[in-house]
Amino acid sequence: MISQLSWKIGGQQGEGVESTDRIFSTALNRLGYYLYGYRHFSSRIKGGHTNNKIRISTRPIRAISDDLDILAAFDQESIDLNAGELRAGGVVVADAKFSPQLPEGVNARLFAVPITAIAEELGTSLMKNMVASGASWALLGLPIEVLGRAVEEEFGRKGPAIVEKNVEAVRRGAEFVLEQAGGPLEEFQLEAADGKQKLFMIGNEALGLGAIAAGCRLMSAYPITPASEIMEYLIKKLPRFGGTVVQTEDEIAAATMAIGANYAGVRTMTASAGPGLSLMMEAIGLSGMTETPLVIIDTQRGGPSTGLPTKQEQSDLNALIYGTHGEIPKVVLAPSTIEECFYDMIEAFNVAEIYQVPVIVATDLQLSLGKQSCEPLDYDRIVIERGKLLAGELPPLEEHKLFKRYELTDDGVSPRVLPGAKNGIHHVTGVEHDQEGRPSEGAGNRKHMMEKRLRKLESLRIRDAVKADAPHETPDLAIVAMGSTGGTIDEARVRLEAEGITVNRVMVRQLHPFPSELLEPYLQSAKKVVVLENNATGQLANLIKQNIGYHGKIEHALKYDGTPFLPSEITKACKELSI
Amino acid sequence: MATFKEFRNNVKPNWCPGCGDFSVQAAIQRAAAAVGLEPEQLAVISGIGCSGRISGYINAYGLHGIHGRALPIAQGVKLANRELTVIASGGDGDGFAIGMGHTVHAIRRNLDITYIVMDNQIYGLTKGQTSPRSAEGFKTKSTPEGSIENTLSPLEIALSAGATFVAQSFSSDIKQLTSLIEAGIKHKGFSFINVFSPCVTFNKINTYDWFKEHIVNLEQFPDYDPTSRVAAMNKIMETGGMLTGLIYQDRERQSYEELVPGFKEAALAKQDLTLSRDNFDKLLAEFK
Numbered sequence: 106m107i108s109q110l111s112w113k114i115g116g117q118q119g120e121g122v123e124s125t126d127r128i129f130s131t132a133l134n135r136l137g138y139y140l141y142g143y144r145h146f147s148s149r150i151k152g153g154h155t156n157n158k159i160r161i162s163t164r165p166i167r168a169i170s171d172d173l174d175i176l177a178a179f180d181q182e183s184i185d186l187n188a189g190e191l192r193a194g195g196v197v198v199a200d201a202k203f204s205p206q207l208p209e210g211v212n213a214r215l216f217a218v219p220i221t222a223i224a225e226e227l228g229t230s231l232m233k234n235m236v237a238s239g240a241s242w243a244l245l246g247l248p249i250e251v252l253g254r255a256v257e258e259e260f261g262r263k264g265p266a267i268v269e270k271n272v273e274a275v276r277r278g279a280e281f282v283l284e285q286a287g288g289p290l291e292e293f294q295l296e297a298a299d300g301k302q303k304l305f306m307i308g309n310e311a312l313g314l315g316a317i318a319a320g321c322r323l324m325s326a327y328p329i330t331p332a333s334e335i336m337e338y339l340i341k342k343l344p345r346f347g348g349t350v351v352q353t354e355d356e357i358a359a360a361t362m363a364i365g366a367n368y369a370g371v372r373t374m375t376a377s378a379g380p381g382l383s384l385m386m387e388a389i390g391l392s393g394m395t396e397t398p399l400v401i402i403d404t405q406r407g408g409p410s411t412g413l414p415t416k417q418e419q420s421d422l423n424a425l426i427y428g429t430h431g432e433i434p435k436v437v438l439a440p441s442t443i444e445e446c447f448y449d450m451i452e453a454f455n456v457a458e459i460y461q462v463p464v465i466v467a468t469d470l471q472l473s474l475g476k477q478s479c480e481p482l483d484y485d486r487i488v489i490e491r492g493k494l495l496a497g498e499l500p501p502l503e504e505h506k507l508f509k510r511y512e513l514t515d516d517g518v519s520p521r522v523l524p525g526a527k528n529g530i531h532h533v534t535g536v537e538h539d540q541e542g543r544p545s546e547g548a549g550n551r552k553h554m555m556e557k558r559l560r561k562l563e564s565l566r567i568r569d570a571v572k573a574d575a576p577h578e579t580p581d582l583a584i585v586a587m588g589s590t591g592g593t594i595d596e597a598r599v600r601l602e603a604e605g606i607t608v609n610r611v612m613v614r615q616l617h618p619f620p621s622e623l624l625e626p627y628l629q630s631a632k633k634v635v636v637l638e639n640n641a642t643g644q645l646a647n648l649i650k651q652n653i654g655y656h657g658k659i660e661h662a663l664k665y666d667g668t669p670f671l672p673s674e675i676t677k678a679c680k681e682l683s684i
Numbered sequence: 685m686a687t688f689k690e691f692r693n694n695v696k697p698n699w700c701p702g703c704g705d706f707s708v709q710a711a712i713q714r715a716a717a718a719v720g721l722e723p724e725q726l727a728v729i730s731g732i733g734c735s736g737r738i739s740g741y742i743n744a745y746g747l748h749g750i751h752g753r754a755l756p757i758a759q760g761v762k763l764a765n766r767e768l769t770v771i772a773s774g775g776d777g778d779g780f781a782i783g784m785g786h787t788v789h790a791i792r793r794n795l796d797i798t799y800i801v802m803d804n805q806i807y808g809l810t811k812g813q814t815s816p817r818s819a820e821g822f823k824t825k826s827t828p829e830g831s832i833e834n835t836l837s838p839l840e841i842a843l844s845a846g847a848t849f850v851a852q853s854f855s856s857d858i859k860q861l862t863s864l865i866e867a868g869i870k871h872k873g874f875s876f877i878n879v880f881s882p883c884v885t886f887n888k889i890n891t892y893d894w895f896k897e898h899i900v901n902l903e904q905f906p907d908y909d910p911t912s913r914v915a916a917m918n919k920i921m922e923t924g925g926m927l928t929g930l931i932y933q934d935r936e937r938q939s940y941e942e943l944v945p946g947f948k949e950a951a952l953a954k955q956d957l958t959l960s961r962d963n964f965d966k967l968l969a970e971f972k
Contacts, residue, residue, distance in 0.1 A: 134972070304971045314967055320957025323763055325756075342967065344946030347955055351763070354789040358756035361749065365729065365760025368747060369768070370953030373760065391750050479971070484964050489957050505694040523953055524727045524745035524761065525768055532740050534748035543695065543740060544748075 106296045108163045110174040112241060113190075115156035115183030118149060121234035124259075125177070126157040129238045130476065132255035133161055134305045136247065137298035141592070142476035143169045143669070148330065148414050154182050159476075163296050167442065167477065167592020171673040174293060175244065176213075177237045179220070181205060188213065196290065198240050198282060200233070216240070216285050223277045232274040239278030246289030249279055304479040308446045308472040308589075309334035311479065312402055313342070315450025316374055318487045321400070322348030323373040325362035327355055327381060330414045331470045332404040335376040356381035360388035360401065367398045368533065370494075370523035372454050376402035379421055380411065382465075386428045389463045391535045393433025396511065396519070396558065398457035400450075402466045404473040405588075407667050416667030417470045419588050420640035422648065425465050426617045432555070434562045436464040437617040441572065441591040443479045445614070446472065451487055452567050459492035460561045461518060467616065469639065471669045472589035493520045499528040507531045507541035513553055517561035562618050570615035571623040575630075580607040582683050583631035585624070587613050587645055590637055590670055597675035606683055613645065619652040634659045635682050637675065641665040688717040691726075693743040698734075704855035704881030704892075705735050705802050711858050712771065712800070713742060715865035721769055729758035731774030731783060734809045735802035735881070738773050752783030755790040755799065762795050765951040766941055769869055770797040776817040777807050780836050784816075787838075791845040791874055796939040798868040798875045801838065802855075804883035805890045812886035822889065839920045839931060842876045843913060848934040849875035850916065852927060854895055855882070860928060867930060873939040880928075902929030911935075 114125045130140050141160040147153045160170050172192040178184045178199040185208055188197065193212045199205035201217035218240050224232035235256065242252045253272045260268045283289065306314075313335050316324070322343060326336040340350040348371070353359045359375040366373035377385065382403050392399040405421045407413025425437045436456055440449040449466055457464040499522065502508060510531035512519040519540075522529030532542035537554060539545040574595075575583075582601070584594050591612050598608045611627045613620070628634050628649070636646035636659055643661040650656050660682040664670055691713035699705050716726050726744035730736040732751035739746030745768075749757045758772035772790075779787050779801045790799065806824065807813040813826035817838075821830040842850045849871040853861040861879060868875030880895050900923055902908050909915050916932035941947055948955065 302972045304968060306971045310971065317967065318959050318964065320959070322952055322955070322957075323760075325760065344944075345963075346959075347946065347948035347952055349763075349944045349947055351759075351793075353756065354785050357753060358786055358789070361753040361756040362760035362763075364749075365747070365757035366764040367760075368757075369727070369761040369764035370951075371764035372957065373764070387750055388753070395747070482968065484961050487959060487964070507693075523765075525724060525765055525951070525953070527722075527724050530724055530743065530745055532746050532748070534740065535750055536748065544737075 106294050107292070108296050109161060109166065110293060110295065111158060111160050111170045111172065112175045112177070113156055113158040113173050113187060114177045114237065115154065115187055116179030118146065118153045118155040119151035120179050121231065122155050122157055122179070125234035125237050126159065128234065128252070128255050128259060129241060130159050130305070131258070132242065132252040134302055134478070135251050135255060137300040137302060138162060138295070139165050139303065139478045140305060140476070141166045141168065141478070143471070144474055146415050154186055156183060156187060161295065163298050165478070168596050168672060169669065171671050175241060177241050178205065179233065179237070184208065194292065196244060198237065198244070216282050218278060218281050220278065223281070224274060227270050227274050227277070232271060235271045235274035236278035239275035240282040243279035243283050244286060244290050244293055246294050249276065304482065305476065306443065306479055307334060307474050307476045308443050308468055309404065309474065310338050311443050311446035312450055312466070312468070313338035315447040316454070317342055317346065318447070319372060319451040319454035320489050321372045321374055321454060322346055323366045323371050324350045324375065325353050325359045325366070325373065326350065326375050327353055327359050327377065329378050329381050331406055331473045332376040332378050332402065335402060356384040357388065360385040360399070361391070364388060364392050364397050364399055368524070374400040374402065376404065378404050378406045379408045379424070382421060382424060382428070389435065390429040390431060390433055392463040393429065393435055393558070394535045395533050396461040397533070398461055399463040400453050400457050400466065401463065402468065405467060405469045413667045415470070417669045418639050418665065418667065419469050420644065420665070421467060422616060422644040425467055432559065434460065434462045434558050435617060436460070436462055436562065436565065437467055438464065438567060439467045439587045439614055439616050440472070441588055441612045441614060443472070443477055444482065447482055448486060455490045456565065456567065458494065459490055459518070460565060461492070461521060462561065469588040475589065493518055495520050495522050499526060501528050507543070509540045510542050511538060511540045511554065511557070513540060513557055517557045565618060566620055566623065567615050570620040571611060572614055573609060573611040573627055575609035575611065575627060577607045577609055578630060580609040580631050581633065582606060582679055583609045583611055583627050583634045584637055584679065585611045585613060585627070585634060585645070585649065586637040587616065590639070593670045593672050593675055594637065596672035597679065600672065600676045601679055604680070606680065608679070616648070619648060621652045624649065625653050628653060628655045628658065633683055635662050635679055636660070637662040637670065639664050639669065685720055686717055686722050688714045690723055691716050691743050693741065695741055697741050698737060700885045702884040703734070704804065704883070705738065707855035707858050707861065708800065708802050708879055708881055709738055709741050711861040711865055714862045715869060716744070718862070718866050719869050725767070726769050726771065727761050728771045728773065729754050729761060730772070731778035733775040733778050735773065735775040736778060752778050753786065754778065755783060755786040758797050759790060759793065759795050762797050763941070763952070765953045766949070767951045771800060772797055773800040773802065776801060776803040776805065776815050780816040780838055788841065788845045791842055791847045791876060794846070794848055794874045794937065794940050796872055796874070796941060798865065798877065800865065800877045800879060802881040803878050804881050804887055806883050806887040808883045808886055819889070837920070837925050838878050839925050840917065843917055843920070843932060847876050847932065848873040848937050850932040851875070851930045852878045854880045854899055854928055856892060856896070857928065860901070864930060871933065873937060899926045899928055902927055902931070
């Protein structure tokens with residue numbers, strides 16, 4: 106019995122790869138396995154190789170694996186491109202239609218299943234995905250009725266006839282492969298899972314869910330990979346809470362519309378990726394200057410320009426931190442797990458309102474799109490704090506006086522009223538302004554106002570701004586990272602420790618303002634520090650050097666080929682760098 | 685009920701003496717009083733440019749945003765609080781150059797807001813460069829040999845973008861302008877009002893006298909039917925866009941807010957943000 110294995114489905118985009126994965130993994134989730142998915146796809150709708158890989162485990166996992174146990178292939182290209190990943194003794198389940206062949210030197214067993222033929226016999230080649238799921242499932246020796254139920258759920262609303270055909274396709278795929286293999290494959294028998302269904306979602310859904318929990322009721326956004334699922338999720342859910350999503354003409358409108366709605370009192374956000382964030386920079390400055398709350402999600406992808414729209418990268422840090430012209434208070438957060446995607450959205454909306462600043466939540470493509478098991482989410486952690494937002498009646502204003510929306514206060518945060526409030530009229534402008542919001546270019550006023558805005562964030566530290574798993578007092582290595590790489594570091598760490606290299610893992614979750622005092626102890630205690638990130642110039646490492654120092658101790662481990670780190674790559678890099 | 689004086693504040697506009705924008709400011713104040721608003725029920729959202737300063741000169745909630753983006757900000761305000769009367773305003777550079785994308789899409793989106801453009805055919809605040817509204821051959825600092833680009837026709841664009849309310853006025857005719865702004869505020873949907881508002885400093889061609897000579901008031905055509913889109917387009921083309929009055933109104937089409945499924949009648953800004961445990965559990969159940 107094994108505790109984990111990896112399965113991959115490959116084919117042409119639009120051929121049913123996604124749906125095969127969905128059925129297969131939904132059923133596994135029913136049995137209580139922990140799952141972690143990776144999508145390899147391109148910027149097109151039909152055609153071109155695509156594949157989805159899932160890691161299946163009886164214990165929590167947050168990383169893709171180095172190798173592959175089972176490859177299900179709809180075409181020869183999928184075999185040619187992915188067979189190299191198979192571990193020795195792995196299995197290929199392929200459509201007999203194209204007379205599949207294993208590339209030279211690949212040590213694997215091949216099962217040619219008439220996937221297309223069975224589907225067509227049952228009525229339509231569209232059911233290829235069902236045949237492939239059934240065949241894969243059967244090799245694992247898992248109860249076929251569980252997969253059948255997942256199929257019923259997927260097609261239930263299309264009527265019993267459709268359900269029956271699809272279940273039959275699953276059954277036929279399973280039967281055929283079992284006959285060929287002589288029963289389920291012993292080496293792929295998974296230990297039983299705990300039977301408890303997990304939440305199973307992508308990071309973008311966790312972000313959307315977190316936004317709803319945070320009281321977000323409006324979203325203005327422009328479609329972009331890999332952020333679109335956030336708006337697609339919220340347009341389905343927000344009407345239930347009286348709100349909506351507006352698809353704007355561009356990201357400039359998305360950000361400025363969100364500013365208008367936040368100004369008028371509704372928690373509103375937008376979400377985009379690098380190119381959209383570039384367009385939003387002027388609006389982010391307006392939010393900072395007018396002290397209007399704003400929440401933006403940046404699902405980082407490969408840059409620059411259009412770059413690698415469907416690939417992994419963590420290269421927007423510099424743009425997010427330094428992007429706006431002039432100087433404003435701004436917060437940049439980086440959740441590192443799917444659960445944090447949920448909780449951080451609540452924190453982002455609270456911070457935006459308490460400090461009256463723009464807050465950017467930066468994920469990366471793997472965190473946003475990788476479908477994975479999520480620990481139970483805690484309702485009691487949903488707390489909404491709106492800071493100095495005044496409710497109730499306001500005292501009358503003196504003649505020709507306006508409400509002091511930008512009153513100079515010790516903490517720099519001023520009381521805020523919403524348009525519509527009697528006796529609350531004030532002016533709001535991106536021009537430098539006085540305490541009532543009226544344009545003012547006086548040198549003294551300018552100095553006071555700059556200092557007021559900038560001191561707002563002096564003490565801001567989000568919950569777990571730096572999240573460390575640091576069992577060693579003086580480790581050989583401190584691996585510092587952000588975003589989705591945390592789970593992969595965990596796997597590498599086990600291997601490094603097995604070889605006698607002690608490792609502390611440190612995730613930086615607040616990128617700006619930089620939590621230097623929280624991070625420094627981990628740098629100090631380690632013999633060497635490896636900063637691991639998906640970009641080419643070491644933006645996080647440079648941020649650490651700039652804010653804290655330790656130039657001589659910090660080593661860069663960078664990957665910028667568009668794919669996430671594998672555990673073996675981290676292990677290798679750390680071994681080399683720890684010498 | 686507030687009088688128009690209550691929509692005044694004590695801020696002295698930084699417009700040049702004789703600027704057309706003074707009358708637009710006065711007309712907005714009069715129209716706001718005439719439709720029965722209190723100052724706190726009005727939000728004026730403006731862009732950047734001389735005319736963009738208008739939000740600071742009216743006693744109401746005002747937001748002076750960034751160049752070209754008055755409309756998306758104004759739409760955000762209206763979505764958040766349907767109880768507010770929202771006026772967006774700015775110049776021809778703001779609305780027809782840098783912000784043209786937003787103008788067209790705000791028109792077709794049709795939220796219930798009023799957009800007033802102070803059209804002076806020139807960039808004033810940057811001291812005299814050509815605008816999309818400048819006539820061909822118009823000499824400015826950026827077109828010393830005369831503009832060689834076509835003049836944009838905002839009225840034709842508004843109609844073809846599906847506008848439900850299109851009007852044009854002249855800042856000298858404060859009576860007509862006030863009544864058109866009143867009608868715009870009352871219109872259930874997006875109202876587009878272009879106002880010829882002469883720049884006395886940098887535009888020596890399109891002067892008050894030049895406009896008086898060139899514009900025709902639709903009142904001269906008693907048979908004109910502002911509910912006909914074809915008639916409106918014809919009249920705009922016949923007059924070279926130099927007409928004033930209510931050019932087109934579609935009273936049937938519902939506003940965006942009315943068409944959004946599930947969108948609450950009451951101000952969204954006033955609703956409770958709390959997610960009940962029951963709703964939380966329902967949302968989570970979809971991921972199992």
